[in-house]
Structures are given as C-alpha cells and as structure tokens.
Amino acid sequence: MGEGHAYWDAKASVDYDSKLSSTVDVAAKTGGNWTITGSVSLGSSMSVTTGYTAKGPYFGKQWKVPIKYTKYKETWKCGGNNSFTRYVIKPGKYTIPAGGATGKYGKDVSSKDGSGSWDAPKSHRAYVTRGSYFQLSKNRSIKFSGAVSAYGVSLGGSTGYDRDHKQRITAGDKSSYKHYIWGKMAAPRASRASSIPTRAATLLACVLLVSCSASPSGGKALDAEGSQSSGTVGNTHAKVGQTWYFALPVPNNISGKSIEITGASVVDPPKGLKVLGYAAYNVNDTEGLPLLALGGESDTPDFAHLKDYAKSEVKVSPKKQSDIFFQAKIRITSPPRKNIEHCQFQYRQGGQEFTQILDCEMELKVS
Template sequence: MASVIALLSGALAVPVLASPTTASAAETCPNTSNTYVLERRPGNTKADAYTDKTLRKYVDFDPRGGGANAPLVSTDFTAKVPWTSRIVATRGGKFYVFGRDGVKSFRDATAEGGPLLEPVDTFADTGIPWLSFEKIWASGPYILTIDNQGAFEAYFEGGHVMPNGQKTFAPAPGFPGPSDPRVKEIRAAQDVWSAGGATYTLDAGTIRKYTMARFGSAFNAPTVVATGLDDAVQGWSPGAGTVYTATASADYSGLVRGYTGTDTLVSANPSVMSGLFGDVLSDTATCLAPASEAKPVVGTPADDSDLPPAPVEPDPDPAPGPVGPRVVRGVFTLGDGRPAAGMNVLVEASDVAAEHPGSQKPPVLGTTTTAADGSWSLTLPEELPADVAAVAADNGGALNVSATVAGTTSSGVPMIGLDHTVAAIEDPATARPTAFAAEASGEQHTTAMIPAAAPDTTFAQPTAAQEATTYAAEQDASSIGAASTAPTWQADNRALESSYTPYVVNGTDVSGQAVTPYSSGTCETLRTALSSRIAYTTVGEGHASWDAYATVDYDSKLSTTVDVAVSTGSTWKASGGVSLGSSVGQTTGYTNQGPNFARQYQIPIEYTKYKYTYYCGGIARSSYQKIIAGRYSVPAGGAVGKMGADVRYKDGYSKFNASPKSHRAYVEPGSYFQLSRGKSVKWNGAASVFGVSLGAATTYDRDHKQRITAGKKAGRHDIWGQNDRVSGNPGLFFSW
C-alpha cells in the first residue's frame, strides 16, 4: 500500500500487505488513485538532511492499467513535513506523522478545498519507538514495523482514549518474530509495500510477493513476480494487480514504470512519467476501475471560454522585401557592463577552412570601431571572396561571422571580446535571402570582454573523468532536459562554483578598468583545430497529452542555430552562435507518438574545438579557445537521429491553467495543428560536448516543424504557445 519513508535510517521503506480483502458488491471502485512523493533533493548534502521536506500530491488516472491508458499527474498541492519526522500513508488519504513531539494523524482534504495535510488526531506517547524503527509502513489499518533487532510488530489505533482526548496505538499480537526467515528477507529488502492482501519486496531488481495463510500468521515462501528491474530503487501499488517502480533520481529525472498482473508482472507502460524525485507513498484501494475516457483534470477547472480553434498552421511568412545592405552588428562592453568604446572590431568569416587540418587564417570581411555606447555594425562587401560565398551558399544562405575586439587594461592585463552572429546572403537564383538565412540573421548580442590568455598558452584539456563532474555532464545525464538557463560560466573539468568570476587577475578586479585597443597595424587571427567530437543535439520537441499524437519533422537539411562557446582557460561561456543550414541526408524526426507523450529530438552534429591566436601588427597578442558546431555527421554505427529528453512535465492541466489565456487555442477532434514558420525556443543543454553544455534553436519551415494531431474522443484538445499565441510566434506549443 503506501510507501514508507525512513528518513532517519535512510532506508527506502514501503508498505506491506494487510489481510486479503474483497470488494463488496456495493463498493465503488475508483478509477483514479492518489500518489504522494516526499521530495528529496538529489545529491543530498548534510544541510539538506536538516531541512523540512515537501510532500507533493500526484493523481494516477489509470491505476488499474498501470499507466497504460492515462497519465500520472503532478498537482499543485504540497505540504511541509518536519525533517525530524517520519510519515506513513494509509488508506483513504490518511497519514501518520511520527515526530519528536509524538504521533499525529492527518488527512488529504484537497478534494474539499482544504490542505494536503489537515490535522485529525493527536496520539498519546505510550513508549513505542517510532523514530528508531528500521522500517515502518502501512497495511490497511495497521502500521507495520521492523526494529533494529529484526523484530516484526504491527500496531493499530486502539479504542482507548486518554483523559486528555488523545488516542493510543495498540499492538496487534501473533506476528512472526525475528527468527522467521521471511521477516529477515523483508528486512533486508531494498523496499517493501502491500496491496490486495500480499506483501511485495524489491531487492536487486527482483520483486517478490509474500502472502500469509491468515493475517498475523507466518509468511509463506515468496513468489518471484518480476526480475531484471536493475535500475528500480522503489516500488508501490495503488491496488491489487498493479505495481509501479521508480528509478533513482540523482538528477531530478526518476523514471516511473508500470506493471500489471498477479503471480507474474508484465509491462504495462515502460515510461509512465519521468521527473519523479523522492520517496513514494501510495493510497491503496481495495479495488480499481478502468481508466476514464475523459481528460484528466485536477483542481478547479480553468476558464477556457472563448478560446479559438487552432488553424491548421500559422499564416505563411510574408514575401521578403527588396534586398537591403547586409549588415552585422553587436555591442561590446567592459567586464562591469559599461560600454567598450573606441575598440577596433575585426570581422571574419567563421566557417571557411573548417574542413582543413592544421592552422588557417579565417577570411577577414572588414573592420570597424565601436561607438561611444559600445555598439558596432558593418555592411559586408557586395563581392565576397569566392570561398566565403561558396560556404554561405552551402549553408542555406547564412554566413556565420565572428567579431573580435582586443586590447590591454590600464594595469596591463590583455582582454578579448568575442561575438558570433549571422549575415543573410542573397540567393543568386532569386536575388533575395533565403527564409532560413533571413530568420537566422539580424540578432544583436551584447558581449562583455574577458581576460585573455598569453599567446604561447598551451591549454590543458580535461580528462574524461574531469568532464564527468561538470555541469554539462549533469545536463547530459538528465532524462528530463535542462530545467533552467545555463550558468554564465561553466568549467570543463569540474563543477564550477556559482560565484566564479574571471575578472580577478593577480588579486585585482580588472572588470572596470579601461581597455586600450592595440594600434600597431593590421589585426588577424590564426585558428588551429585541436579536436573534433560528435554530439547529439536537440533540434526539435513535440507534445501530445490526452488523446493526441506528436510529430517532429527535421527533414532534408540542417536548420539550427547552436551556441559558440569561448574560453581563455578552463572556463567557458556562450557567446553568440552559428547557424547550420547544410544538407543532412535522411534525418526524419518522429511521427504520431502518443498519447501522453512529449520528447525532444536530437541529431548528431560534429563539433570542433579550436585554439585561436590574435595578432596585431604581426605580433601575437593573446590566445583563446572556441567550440564551434559544424556539419551533420552520423557516427559509425550510430543513429541518424534519436529521441531526447522526456518533457511531459511541461504539459497537462495545471500547466494549461497557469498559461496566459491569449496563448491558448484548441485542436478539434481528428484535425491537426503545426508550427512551420518562425524560430523555435532555445533549448538549454541542447548538446554536451568537450565538458561544456550548449544551447540551440531551430528555424521552422516546410521541412522542420512541430505538429499535433488530435484523436476522436469526445472533448477538445487544448494547446498553448510558450512565448505567444499559437498562430503568432510561440516558439513551441504544449498540450493538454
């Protein structure tokens, strides 16, 4: 039944079964079940152990089917549980909290608009050592325990009431003692719970089922009902015939799997949900009904009146106007954010010579100077060098450009500013920029100068073990994707402290010092390739909740902008990006996945790490590194594209209810809606490469789109845009 939380011992406790029960003819079997999670922050520190825990309520909309036909949905209902306590859930939304100040019972009153933990009773202290039990869990009306000597005991609310009105617990006699081999097995198990008159244990990937001839007697020899669940760390049952397991949640991405069966469990849904972290307490019913066909709703219905139907797809882009000047622009600042005025800006083509080994000088496209406010702009020449024009044409008409400023502070510290932007080059056949190039170009970045490395620096490259400790490795390991914006700075050889700053040099903060540009002659850079790697990169995301199906198309060619990372040592920051529009062969995305589905989609892109040396007047002034995305490249034996992170947590009723009403629309049964113009949201953590996490965004067109197709159940399928109305520029849309 309910999962048990052994906070003090660190054991993952869960329920054991009460005596067999049979639903009476008059009993109504529910088709939903409440599931509660006592959240524990992954990677617990000692300080976390002394922090009150959060109990969060979920609703299982298909407990009988093991999540095969409806989702497990997180609600907005939470409550705090003291860190000094242990909590057990019993039948009917009742909880016992065992604390230093005694035992109290609570009930889930959210259905009536009350709190998740509404006080019910206070119990007298009769000397039962609740906080020192090795394991503690519930089975029907009983609280079952195993102490540190292996003694197995059961308790129930006694009929005796103290003069002060407090209730008491009484022992239930006749249970097997510590010598019972079955009790020893249960004690040693990783997790234990109960449902339908049986006790289940999870240990080393195996689930065993224990029964008693009668309640209170010795356990019979167990039956193995499932094996091979090697990554499962806990289990629970909403009722007889259903078992859920959850994987470890070191990165907030615990995966829940559903099984059904009696003597042998079979997979019902290998991915009921992800993003679960903490210890599960389940409200176990004596019988369960099939899932409802209705949309899963938790809480007060949202105001969804006057919402428009979604068009088949947004209006097409307007025809591009006359070709104007090809301008690239940006803003450079000092480290403290003040303008970097009067700096010489070197503008180069980023992509040329990317395929050549050894050292190359990127073609110079022009130079300019920053204005008083740090801004700069440059109109590219009408006649580009042949190799530059060829690279732009092969890149869908987008020319990737780098802009560099450099100089020294008043204390003699070399500084560098590195930006990366995109120019739209006209298509010779139409004399207009392509839609991809026009969408990718035009961004203006504000870029802070940073301390540079000496020109003769040999940059230390991180080991695989060091890369495994980084922010990028944490993001890559997450099955639910990046949940927040990446930090400004990342280290490629360790987890970087949030207070890191590159501006303290030899004990002096140089962020506000004036920077004098190098003034001796022509400036240029020399680029040397250090290493190349292939990393699967997020380029799409589809959503299909209740009675719907998701499609992500990423066909025919690249259409993605990826961060460029820059470094003057072992720390890195994103600084603009490169847009990739070249041919990618047969990458196709995924089609009609759902219901209750939401996944990102990834393709393999080759990334190269370069060392740059900056020269002025023929003198090497400084050096730095860059990580730059390049061509689509399938590794030997690898996938042309693959499923990425599970992002179902972005969908559902509560997220719909919290969305701006102006962003909402609905898809009529049997019809579809798709995004096929504009630009997607930027996915943080889209790729992890060389120990650095990079973001990416995709340009939508007829070959790159997000689509949802509604099923034909009664009712409508609601969607909403992340950044705008769905027929505007939403970037991404979600589903309920």
C-alpha cells in the first residue's frame, strides 16, 4: 500500500520489496454490523519486488499488494444455553494468488494535483533543484481509509517505510520553474501532498509521511516530524567541486514553552563533503523550503542577499513551527563515502541548555 504523485517534469517511484511491513485493520461482527476491533502488523519475507518506477509526468496512483484474509466464526457460551456468535475478518501474510499479480495499481489520485488547489502558504512548500530527488524511506505512512476490501468489508491500512519500502519523486532537468513538493493543508509532513503549475512556479508532488527520530542528547522540545526526517534528499549526478545548500529540519516546537535556538549543524559530515558554513533563512524569503539546492542554478535563491537569521538566537513559540530554517553550505571535495544522516540543534529553554539530534539524511553521489 502506497501512493505516488508526479506532476510537471517529475517521475514517481514506489518500491515494495524484501519484506512486507504493513498494519491493517481487523473487523468483527456481532449482530448485523461490522466494526473495527483493532489492527494487526504484518511482517514476512518476500522473494519478489513489486511497485512502479519512474512514472510521470502527470501521474498519480496508489499501489496495492495482495494480502490473504481469513473469515472465521467464533461461538461463545456462557453457562447453560446462553451463547452468542461473532464473525472475524483477519489479515494473514502476503500471498500471491494463483495466476495473480504480485501487486497492482489502485485508485487514481492524480486529482489531488492541479492549479485548483494552489493556495498553500510558503511555509507549506519545499523544493529540490532539477535532477534531484526526495525519497521516503523510514517510518509509517498515513493511514489509507478503505485500503483493503475483504469479504465486502472496507478496512484501513498503512505501510512502514524502510530501506526495503521506498517512495521516491525525482525532479526533471527543466529549468524554467522550481520543482516544488508541498502540502496544501499543512507543512510537508503527515499528509498527502499536491502539486500544480502557476506563473511563478510549476510543481511536483509526493506523499509526505510522519517520521520519528531519536533525541539521545536529552532535548525533547523539537518535533522530528517533517519531510527531512522521514526520508532522504539527494542527487545522484553530482560532481566534485560543486557547492550545495542543504536545509536542516525545520524547527517545530511541540513543547509548552518557548525555545531560543542558538545553533544547528550536521553531525559527523562524511569524508568528501566539506561544510563551508551555516546560515538561517525565512521560507517566505526563499519562496518555500529549498530542501537541496545547487550553487549557480537558476532556481537556487540568492542567499548572499538574504537576511541571515543565524546571527542571533531564533525564537520558536510553543506549539509552533518556525518560518526560519537552518542550512548547511557544503562543497564536494571527493566522492562521498556515505550520506549525511543526522543534524543537531542547540537551544535554550527555561534557562537550561539542550542539544537534540534529528534525522536528516542527504545523499550526494558523484557520477
């Protein structure tokens, strides 16, 4: 179960391989109506790869995999002749039916894209430079209502993304407009995203999912839910000598007290990537969040002429997401041996100093 979108100059891919990792509702009926009584996590080895690759532009479809369901009858007796009957529908393992498909297209969701929905504020938008990608590769997806129909009963389901369950959207090479990823109702995180073309920019879209990351240094005020923490942003055709701008996770204060961010940085940059410095900008000044931008490109903001908010503390109110994002300026000095994986934030709250580690994976592969 997954969903991919690609609008203008974009390609969408969904991979579901190596093992099944889904959570699906369990339904029961006592009397005349079916009700959802809980859910079951499914996990099994798979010897197949299923999904779709590089679909688009102007594509938006869900992907479904076959799961075997069992319907059984329970009879309960409570002394004497008192008894009642309950019917249960329960999911089992990933099973390819005889002569059936390993997976198939589901609902067409391309209607989620289009110019009729372009009313999202700039804080809800993110973009990558041409030829780059954003990939969801960790944590659980949103729950799809009606993801499964078994014995005439509609059940919900969600999929856990990991190294074997991936969803990627890749920007094309056209330079006439920015390649946007965005969420209509909220900042890119636990919602379906949409995409549309406008005079100012033409957009592409993907599903952006809830994510979680560890906080080994004790800080807990920052929420790890966000586009950067739920996947990987990258470019597989980078070159030695290039300068890239990488956006760290946008600070979202989930606590009941204000925080003042005093610093943000990449944790243990890999060999081959040299961090030249850090800065902080307002998403309204950059026309959205530049997840990954290449120096010298037409769609890269002129950062040198924008206000750098990192020169002072960045205050984030309680229960609010900041419009200010921190950014690392990175030069490729040799082919990187691994990805950037974590970022850390230093902040003050209630007179105490905290450090918090967030997931923020970035790949630059030299072609």
